[in-house]
Amino acid sequence: MAEATRILHTTLIPAFSQNPSPHLKPPFSHSQALFKKNPVRCSITTSNTDTSRSTNITQQEIPWGCDIDSPENAAALQKWLTQNGLPPQKMEIQKVEVGERGLVALKNIRKAEKLLFVPPSLFITADSEWSCPEAGEVLKRNNVPDWPLLATYLISEASFMNSSRWTNYISALPRQPYSLLYWTREELDRYLEASQIRERAIERINNVTGTYSDLRLRIFSKYPNLFPEEVFNMETFKWSFGILFSRLVRLPSMDGRVALVPWADMLNHSCEVDTFLDYDKSSQGVVFTTDRPYQPGEQVFISYGKKSNGELLLSYGFVPREGTNPRDSVELSLSIKKSDKCYKEKLEALKKHGLSIPQCFPLQITGWPLELMAYAYLAVSPPSMSKQFDKMAAAASNKSTSKKDIRYPEIEEQALQFILDSCESSISKYTKFLQASGSMDLDVTSPKQLNRKLFLKQLAVDLSTTERRILFRAQYILRRRLRDMRSGELKALTIFNGLLKYFK
The missing domain is CATH 3.90.1410.10 (set domain protein methyltransferase, domain 1)
Structure with a gap:
């Protein structure tokens, strides 16, 4: 249908849910190419x-x-x-x-x-x-x-x-x-x-x-x-x-x-x-x-x-200009550490509801889904909360019988920090690529292939720039929320210590 916003003209052919949208191009989903650089000529x-x-x-x-x-x-x-x-x-x-x-x-x-x-x-x-x-x-x-x-x-x-x-x-x-x-x-x-x-x-x-x-x-x-x-x-x-x-x-x-x-x-x-x-x-x-x-x-x-x-x-094969796609999102990968004391129990709960370790969730410039927060709760929950593992996994898979947002105030700070750590880890990968892209050695001798490589690299730079932008926004929101939580806890602790000294 639409060609790329910038099409590279060469004679080379590069190597190479359900609930589909009522719009164009449903995803391929049947049971199911490899990469040659020759034109398709039979x-x-x-x-x-x-x-x-x-x-x-x-x-x-x-x-x-x-x-x-x-x-x-x-x-x-x-x-x-x-x-x-x-x-x-x-x-x-x-x-x-x-x-x-x-x-x-x-x-x-x-x-x-x-x-x-x-x-x-x-x-x-x-x-x-x-x-x-x-x-x-x-x-x-x-x-x-x-x-x-x-x-x-x-x-x-x-x-x-x-x-x-x-x-x-x-x-x-x-x-x-x-x-x-x-x-x-x-x-x-x-x-x-x-x-x-x-x-x-x-x-x-x-x-x-x-x-x-x-x-x-x-x-x-x-x-x-x-x-x-x-x-x-x-x-x-x-x-x-x-x-x-x-x-x-x-x-x-x-x-x-x-x-x-x-x-x-x-x-x-x-x-x-x-x-x-x-x-x-x-x-x-x-x-x-x-x-x-x-x-x-x-x-x-x-x-x-x-x-x-x-x-x-x-x-x-195209990437809209940065900031022009209101539906843009980036997939954030979350993973429970194998060193977690309840790793096996959490893995079983996730498998029961069709999820895996790691699991990806979409982040948008406006925020993140409830499923992501539920997974974060599960990832940081201690052994004393093992009875909640199934409920958390169900909420993370969007199969929970309750449509209300689940909250666990006692571990909310740890859950937000877990998401923030994942965001910052992902940001560092994008930053590393974008910094290296300017001096990336394309290692080609053919002018046509050089043009193609430059074209693909530019698409990757455009995509990485827009996805990192969303992660930066999530990082800002998370840091501010954690700062507010911690300043509130510090204020409460200061009041408590003042009262304790008064009664002493």
């Missing part, structure tokens, strides 16, 4: 009489998307959409400053006006017709879930090139999305060592890798004519899942169905808008309702959901 053969592949026929190179700034592909997509039922629009695809390519207003657009009206015939869903029907039947017969099925569908349709109905759409997709799927493990370790998004990225990469391995073992290897490895391989799945993560839409009014919606997925994200895509039953198409007016020539935006800067980098 060869297949096509036959006019048979939809199965055969390597004995003359091979052709498959184009996997295009460079973001390709006006020819954008124009071809717009023409194709119009020919296939897209009604006249008040927007068109243009080069833009935010996102490199987006939809720009052609006429005055009012606030609360409905735009787009993309009909269902232009959606790509799990029920879409395959250019190779046999391949689709095999996947459905094996009960492949929607996400991997759609990933395979994209690859299959790309391989049929002009024989596929979707060739104009696929040709207009980005050749190299910049989500964290495409960072190497070395790059993740080096640039995101301070951020918990690194762990999320590794988990996502492992999920995609596992998905491909599972499909290859259970299906692709058994039907090589339908799924030749020259086309259906780790590189192409890396590309197709990157497209899904950044462009797939969940439509609440269609019972939460997921779909790729050509044209609509050219809209870029802004933290300043709250409007999102959905299916409109009255107009029978995907629409969004503007929450502000637009003048001709202005880029039109939607929201990808209430996501932190780290989540936006994870899926879409």
